[in-house]
Amino acid sequence: MDETNEILRGVRLFNPVRNFDEIVDVAFQHDSVQWIRKTSGTPSGLWLFPGLVDLHIHLRTPGYEDAETLETGLRAAVAGGVTCVGMMPNTTPPLDSADLTLSVKKKGESLGLADIVPIPCVTMGSAGVNCTDLESFAGSGITRFSDDGCPVESDKALMEAFLRVAPFNGVVIEHPEVTAMAAGGAVNLGLASTETGVKGIPESAEYLDVKRCIGILRNSGSRAGLHLTHLSSPESVRLAYKASLEGLRVTCDVTPHHLALNERAVIDLGPIAKMNPPLRSEESRKEIVHMVREGMVTAVASDHAPHTSTRKELPLSTAAFGIIGLETLLPVTLDILGREAGMHPMDIIRLLTTAPAAILGTLPPEIAAGKPLNMVLFDPERQWIYSRTFSRSSNSPFLGKKITGKVLRVWFRRELYREDEFV
Numbered sequence: 001m002d003e004t005n006e007i008l009r010g011v012r013l014f015n016p017v018r019n020f021d022e023i024v025d026v027a028f029q030h031d032s033v034q035w036i037r038k039t040s041g042t043p044s045g046l047w048l049f050p051g052l053v054d055l056h057i058h059l060r061t062p063g064y065e066d067a068e069t070l071e072t073g074l075r076a077a078v079a080g081g082v083t084c085v086g087m088m089p090n091t092t093p094p095l096d097s098a099d100l101t102l103s104v105k106k107k108g109e110s111l112g113l114a115d116i117v118p119i120p121c122v123t124m125g126s127a128g129v130n131c132t133d134l135e136s137f138a139g140s141g142i143t144r145f146s147d148d149g150c151p152v153e154s155d156k157a158l159m160e161a162f163l164r165v166a167p168f169n170g171v172v173i174e175h176p177e178v179t180a181m182a183a184g185g186a187v188n189l190g191l192a193s194t195e196t197g198v199k200g201i202p203e204s205a206e207y208l209d210v211k212r213c214i215g216i217l218r219n220s221g222s223r224a225g226l227h228l229t230h231l232s233s234p235e236s237v238r239l240a241y242k243a244s245l246e247g248l249r250v251t252c253d254v255t256p257h258h259l260a261l262n263e264r265a266v267i268d269l270g271p272i273a274k275m276n277p278p279l280r281s282e283e284s285r286k287e288i289v290h291m292v293r294e295g296m297v298t299a300v301a302s303d304h305a306p307h308t309s310t311r312k313e314l315p316l317s318t319a320a321f322g323i324i325g326l327e328t329l330l331p332v333t334l335d336i337l338g339r340e341a342g343m344h345p346m347d348i349i350r351l352l353t354t355a356p357a358a359i360l361g362t363l364p365p366e367i368a369a370g371k372p373l374n375m376v377l378f379d380p381e382r383q384w385i386y387s388r389t390f391s392r393s394s395n396s397p398f399l400g401k402k403i404t405g406k407v408l409r410v411w412f413r414r415e416l417y418r419e420d421e422f423v
């Protein structure tokens with residue numbers, strides 16, 4: 001029973017929970033880590049770190065299984081080195097009852113691919129009017145809520161949600177958008193709207209909602225959490241960061257595509273680079289990257305948003321918003337925050353493991369002797385072409401592109417994935 005299955009030699013182990021970064025040998029059995037020792041051999045150049053946590057993904061189930069199923073979505077997660085996902089509720093029907101939410105979680109987790117942290121609706125049907133039965137979710141251990149796809153429209157409902165989730169340390173995850181300002185828009189207001197002739201969405205359509213949410217949280221006097229997701233405007237990040245310094249429980253995330261791409265991508269590539277919030281100016285992109293480096297952004301999340309080609313291959317003004325992102329989350333983030341911004345890999349891995357785990361209220365992943373297997377073997381230098389996806393959809397501007405840094409193997413309780421194939 002005590003047999004060693006395999007020893008990974010000379011790997012650089014990142015263990016963000018313990019701030020551990022050393023070249024080691026790691027021995028493991030079929031389901032757990034056996035020991036970790038300083039290496040006796042030469043460094044392999046490969047990295048080993050805990051399974052990533054992606055706090056914002058869309059699995060499209062139930063209702064849009066033609067775009068993604070639990071299995072295809074979670075396979076895309078694993079292929080990207082992600083073993084814990086925050087699942088957004090904008091399905092049909094929406095995840096606004098504990099029964100439905102728990103049944104989707106159970107079905108997804110029965111596949112044995114990843115942990116799922118469900119993020120049910122704040123308001124019934126995400127219609128932004130009446131709060132869901134928030135306490136009934138908490139009774140099932142679910143404490144994070146979002147109307148993602150939309151903001152929580154009603155000030156009254158948002159205030160009520162903060163007051164009701166505070167007793168169980170809950171968090172409202174806001175998709176910050178002033179819908180009246182963004183309505184009908186498809187690209188950034190500025191160069192992109194001028195060049196494409198399509199209606200623009202200003203950055204203020206995002207940061208004015210950030211301001212509103214922070215104001216309501218402050219005024220609630222509660223210890224509820226507010227997480228502002230997929231921020232695209234430097235002003236939004238500034239507001240979130242200032243609120244956190246003030247002592248409010250405010251956190252935020254940015255996506256790899258807003259770090260890597262600017263509005264030029266949607267001008268050149270069209271709907272495949274259309275997303276909400278839209279890709280911004282190069283100036284804003286650079287400022288956001290700088291802000292991540294300065295520690296003003298709490299986490300990075302993919303906002304994996306699969307769409308069928310029939311919903312994506314339409315004119316720019318009517319095509320669906322969003323791109324898939326699980327498989328490129330890590331290499332794209334490393335490319336920008338590491339190569340461009342010069343951040344230490346440990347700090348980047350933290351943005352993708354311990355930080356999002358804390359936002360989701362789940363235990364941070366760890367590689368340690370005796371712990372169940374949850375780890376990713378990664379080659380930071382390997383160049384490859386992103387030519388196929390495990391997602392059911394293929395709406396990514398990175399498809400067909402050369403990527404640096406590749407997930408080689410993934411273990412989650414057992415070995416799941418090795419060199420482009422599921423074991």
Ligand SMILES: [Zn+2]
Nearest residue numbers: 148149175230
């Ligand atoms: Zn959103």
